[in-house]
Amino acid sequence: MGAYLYLALAIAAEVTATISLKLSEGFSRLTPSILVVVGYGLAFFALSRVLKLGLPIGVAYAIWAAAGVALVALVGVLFLKEPINLAMISGLVLVIGGVVLIEAGSQA
Template sequence: MGAYLYLALAIAAEVTGTVSLKLSEGFSRLVPSVLVVVGYGVAFFGLSQVLKAGLPIGVAYAVWAAAGVALVALVGVLFFKEPINLAMVCGLVLVIGGVVLIEMGSKT
């Protein structure tokens, strides 16, 4: 499995864990609580494999964190009807733009 496939797995697992954290209602619901633990475990395993494959830690973590932030925000808006406004959208664009700059900088 390539570094970027492990990174995609890590991102999906982290988003699953974070969304499950909301659904767990303070760890009072069993299935979402188990998904939190499994999700974060798989996320950290995937991230460890990304680093083992040689992707720079700064790039790997930046992509993982930014994608997680953006996807969790999207899930919040679409499924939990959380509010979003222009300032929040601009913040997400800046986070993603920052990751692009980190990735570009790592290539020089």
């Protein structure tokens, strides 16, 4: 499995764990609580594989963090009925733009 496939797995696992953290209601609900622990464990395992396969840590972490932030925000708005406004959208665009610049800079 390539570095970017592991990175996608790390992102999906981290987003699942973060959403489950909210759904666990302070770890009082069993299934979401289990998903939190398993999800974060899988996310860090997959991220460690990404780094072992040679993707620079700055690039890997930037992509992982920014994708996680954007996806959690999207799930929050679409499924958890959380509010969003222009300032929040602008912030997400800036975060993603920053990651693109980091990736581009690492290729130079």
